[in-house]
Amino acid sequence: MSYVLQQLMNVFQLGSIYALIALGYTMVYGILTMINFAHGDLFMVGAFICFVAAVFLKLSFVPVMLLSMFGVALLGVVIERLAYKPLRQAPRVSAIITALGVGLFLENFTLALNPYPKQIPQLMSNTTWIILGVSISSLQVFIIVLSLLLMLTLDLIVRKTMVGMAMRAISWDKAVVPLMGVPMNLIISATFAIGASLGGAAGVMYGLAYPVIDPYMGIMVGWKAFISAVVGGIGNIRGAMIGGYILGMTEIMVVAFFPSTYRDFVAFALLLILLIFRPYGILGKPQPQKV
Amino acid sequence: MRPRWLLPALLTFIFLVSLAVHHFELLDLYIQLILMYVGINIILTLSLNLINGYMGEFSVGHAGFMAIGAYIASLLTVKIFPAYMTAWLFPLAVLAGGIGAALVGLIVAFPSFKTRGDYLAIVTLAFGMIVKSAIENIDALGGPRGFLGMEKLSTLPWVFFWAALSVWVIRNLVYSNFGRGVISIREDEIASDLMSVNTKEVKIIAFVVSSFFAGVAGALFAHLLQFINPRAFDIIKSTDILIMVYLGGIGSIAGSILGATIYTVLLEVLRPMGIWRMVFMPLMLVLLMIFRPKGIMGLKEFRWFVPIRDLFASRLWHYKRGEK
Numbered sequence: 001m002s003y004v005l006q007q008l009m010n011v012f013q014l015g016s017i018y019a020l021i022a023l024g025y026t027m028v029y030g031i032l033t034m035i036n037f038a039h040g041d042l043f044m045v046g047a048f049i050c051f052v053a054a055v056f057l058k059l060s061f062v063p064v065m066l067l068s069m070f071g072v073a074l075l076g077v078v079i080e081r082l083a084y085k086p087l088r089q090a091p092r093v094s095a096i097i098t099a100l101g102v103g104l105f106l107e108n109f110t111l112a113l114n115p116y117p118k119q120i121p122q123l124m125s126n127t128t129w130i131i132l133g134v135s136i137s138s139l140q141v142f143i144i145v146l147s148l149l150l151m152l153t154l155d156l157i158v159r160k161t162m163v164g165m166a167m168r169a170i171s172w173d174k175a176v177v178p179l180m181g182v183p184m185n186l187i188i189s190a191t192f193a194i195g196a197s198l199g200g201a202a203g204v205m206y207g208l209a210y211p212v213i214d215p216y217m218g219i220m221v222g223w224k225a226f227i228s229a230v231v232g233g234i235g236n237i238r239g240a241m242i243g244g245y246i247l248g249m250t251e252i253m254v255v256a257f258f259p260s261t262y263r264d265f266v267a268f269a270l271l272l273i274l275l276i277f278r279p280y281g282i283l284g285k286p287q288p289q290k291v
Numbered sequence: 292m293r294p295r296w297l298l299p300a301l302l303t304f305i306f307l308v309s310l311a312v313h314h315f316e317l318l319d320l321y322i323q324l325i326l327m328y329v330g331i332n333i334i335l336t337l338s339l340n341l342i343n344g345y346m347g348e349f350s351v352g353h354a355g356f357m358a359i360g361a362y363i364a365s366l367l368t369v370k371i372f373p374a375y376m377t378a379w380l381f382p383l384a385v386l387a388g389g390i391g392a393a394l395v396g397l398i399v400a401f402p403s404f405k406t407r408g409d410y411l412a413i414v415t416l417a418f419g420m421i422v423k424s425a426i427e428n429i430d431a432l433g434g435p436r437g438f439l440g441m442e443k444l445s446t447l448p449w450v451f452f453w454a455a456l457s458v459w460v461i462r463n464l465v466y467s468n469f470g471r472g473v474i475s476i477r478e479d480e481i482a483s484d485l486m487s488v489n490t491k492e493v494k495i496i497a498f499v500v501s502s503f504f505a506g507v508a509g510a511l512f513a514h515l516l517q518f519i520n521p522r523a524f525d526i527i528k529s530t531d532i533l534i535m536v537y538l539g540g541i542g543s544i545a546g547s548i549l550g551a552t553i554y555t556v557l558l559e560v561l562r563p564m565g566i567w568r569m570v571f572m573p574l575m576l577v578l579l580m581i582f583r584p585k586g587i588m589g590l591k592e593f594r595w596f597v598p599i600r601d602l603f604a605s606r607l608w609h610y611k612r613g614e615k
Contacts, residue, residue, distance in 0.1 A: 035409065083577050090584035093349065097537040098580040100530055104573035112566045219526060223416065230413045261435075264424040268417040272402070275414060279406045 002133035007256045011249045013140050013209060016147035019244025020202035021225035022232065023154060024195035026240035029229070030171040031191050034092065037099040038079060040222010041106035042196050046072045046203025047213045048110060051118050061123040068204045069197040076196025077189050085185070103218070110215035117214040120207040143205045150201055151241055154194065158237055163190055171235065224251075227271060233284020242282060247271075302455055309447040323447055325559050327515055330450035331508045332551035334457045336535040337544065338504035341461055343533070344541030345470070346497050347477030348403065349412040352419030353505055353532045358524035359395050359422060360388030360506025361513035362432055368514065369440040381444040385453065385510040392506025393499045395422075400498035404491055407480070419529055426521045437520025445515040453511060457504045462544050464500060466598050473497055474542075534576060537586050544596045546588030553587075 021043050028036040049068040053059045059067065083102050087095045128137045158164035166187045169177045178184045206221070207213050228247040232239025247267065254266040275281075312318050318326075335353065342350045367384040368377045377384075402414045427435045464470050472493040475483035484490050513519045531554075539550020554572075561568035579586070594602065 029409075035412075083581065086581045087584055090580075093343075093537065093541065094580050094584035096349070097533065098577050100533065101573040101576035101580065104530070105570060105577065108566065108569035108573065112570050115566070223526060227413060227417070230410060234409060259428075261424070261428050264420050265428065268420045268424075272414060272417050272421075275406060275410060275417075276402060279410055281410075 003256070005132065005134045007252050009134065009136055009140055011245070011252045012144045014252060015245035015248025016144050017202045017206050017209070017221075017244075018225050018228045018248050019241045020147050020150065020198045020205075021221065022228040022240035022244045023151070023237060024199045025226050025229040026232070026234055026237060027167075027191050027195040030235040030237070031167055031188060032084075032088070033235075034084065034095045035099065035226070037096065037222070037226075038103040038106060039195070039199055040218040040225065041103040042072050042076055042218070043199040043203045043206070043221060043225075044110065044213070044215060044218030045075060045106060046200030047120070047207040047217065048118075048203075048215075049200065050204040050207045051120050051213060054121050054123055064123060065201065065204050069200045072200030072203070073193040073197035076192040076199075080189060080192040103222075107215050107218065114215075117212050120211045120213060123208060139208060143209060147201070147205065150198060154198065155237065157194070163187065167191055231271060231274060231281055233281030236281070236283045239281055239283035246282075306448060306451055306455075309451045313447045324515075325556065327445060327447060327450045327511075329552050329555045330454040331511050331515070332532075332535060332555050333454045333548050334504050334508040334511070335532045336539065336547040336551040337457050337461050338501040338508070339532050340536050340541065340543070340547045341465070341473070341497055341501045343536055344543070345465055345473045345477060346494070349408065350415040351412050351526075351529050351533065352399075352415035352417075352422075354524040354526070354528035355419035355422035356392040356396060356502040356505035357509035357512065357528070358426060358521065360392040360509030361519050361524070362426060362438065363391040363506070364388035364510030365438055365441050365513045365519060366432070368442070368444065369438075377442060378444060381449070381514070385507055388510035389503040389507040392509065393503035396498045396502025397495065399502070400495045403494050403498065416526075419526065423521045423525055433520070435521060437518055439518045441514050441517045443514065443517055445511045450511055453507055457507070458544060458548070460500070461504070462596050465544070466601060469493065469496065477542075538576060538579065540586030540589035540591065542590045543588040543592050545593030546586060546591070549587055
């Protein structure tokens with residue numbers, strides 16, 4: 001029992017990180033129907049900014065987090081302006097390939113700057129409590145609470161503010177909304193900034209939870225977050241959150257009860273089965289195809 | 292109008308030249324190696340182009356098929372065929388690799404009936420990852436350590452033969468009735484269904500042919516490198532193939548050949564730049580996509596690959612639309 005509870009804590013920790021990254025995918029998809037494959041690498045850049053800020057600038061946790069979120073948000077907006085904006089009218093796959101290219105660029109640029117994996121120092125004191133035979137570290141609790149807070153904030157922004165309303169409107173109808181006086185480019189930039197900053201925050205948290213970072217770490221985590229977004233129903237913000245936790249749960253539970261090398265195998269097989277029964281994800285609405 | 296005998300004659304000539312190059316080492320071994328990589332990448336790019344370019348789906352697990360072909364062929368040449376016969380039975384091994392991959396491609400084709408677009412992308416992505424982690428978990432195949440012991444059986448003539456075969460098959464497929472079906476699925480699946488295109492059958496055949504050639508490429512790749520491990524067939528490899536397809540341009544055989552050649556050769560030429568070439572290449576890809584979103588040849592074709600009647604028909608079509 002305590003073993004399962006222990007694993008449940010890990011589920012929440014990993015799931016929160018997946019969910020945060022999946023949000024970035026799903027937000028951009030919702031608004032541009034474009035898969036931003038560079039998002040996993042924005043997450044990696046977030047972890048590296050955290051490393052630089054912690055080691056070279058010797059900042060404490062809060063400024064590190066803010067710097068990382070801000071830096072990645074800025075990078076996300078710059079990428080959108082330079083690489084994606086010229087392609088808005090182009091075929092969808094060109095934008096996707098551009099995103100893959102941007103992702104490769106970020107990976108290899110980081111790799112060219114520092115060829116070795118880096119270790120992120122401990123940024124906060126980490127105490128471990130034992131409750132009911134379950135050891136819970138303060139770091140774990142912190143990561144879970146912080147990411148829940150971030151997700152809650154995002155949900156509020158999307159549902160209650162003008163910017164959020166504009167985002168939802170654009171994802172509803174891209175042609176009419178600009179005619180109503182909604183500054184489309186500004187809103188798209190805001191979407192990228194918010195999504196990327198969540199990715200940056202996830203990068204910092206990942207770096208704290210699993211301290212060794214390398215330039216290629218964004219690929220696998222990014223793809224998995226993308227899968228979470230699809231499982232939840234891509235374009236759906238709450239779906240992305242749920243999808244992240246589901247994927248986290250599958251992965252941790254597989255490792256808990258099977259040899260760890262089976263993790264990807266079982267996790268992806270389960271995802272395939274889920275997609276066969278719910279082809280549009282858990283919260284996604286099937287789009288009727290029009291002739 | 293070109294004479295009918297010209298193409299077979301040209302192909303035979305190139306084949307003989309490649310045979311001579313291989314036998315008498317007319318070219319530097321390094322250059323031969325690059326040429327073989329180009330050939331293998333052409334097969335991969337073309338076969339993916341059938342699904343992503345002509346059929347308009349977005350498959351991201353092509354390296355998975357490649358892995359299956361590579362492992363089946365290597366198992367045959369190393370463990371099953373008698374050692375003194377391997378060089379003679381090599382084409383059989385490659386064929387078996389292709390057929391094995393094609394059978395698995397059949398399995399992937401079925402989800403494509405219901406799921407489309409990004410969801411099908413996920414299915415293929417998950418498929419690629421499942422193949423990789425399945426191989427990692429099979430100890431008989433060396434698991435994550437990889438598999439070795441293959442002789443260097445992939446030679447320039449063989450690679451040329453398979454590459455030419457894949458061009459021939461896919462070109463003829465695309466310009467056949469079946470090919471119209473494939474293209475009609477890209478343009479509008481429901482409409483093509485209504486026009487009595489058997490979309491399920493078309494999808495199955497497209498996936499099977501595509502994965503067959505991916506398997507062939509994998510088999511050649513394994514016997515060129517003489518060492519394979521699951522990590523050689525991961526997402527990064529699939530991304531490489533995707534990039535070659537879209538660099539060359541979707542729905543174009545000449546584009547696939549160009550894309551594969553340019554990408555492979557450029558990566559080799561830029562080798563002195565070290566790691567910075569990997570920074571430079573994606574940057575170039577992004578710039579290409581911005582200034583020419585369709586890739587180099589997107590939806591256009593080199594005239595030699597188009598049957599005469601199609602050439603005429605497309606002229607007529609452009610004429611009617613008022614373009615020259």
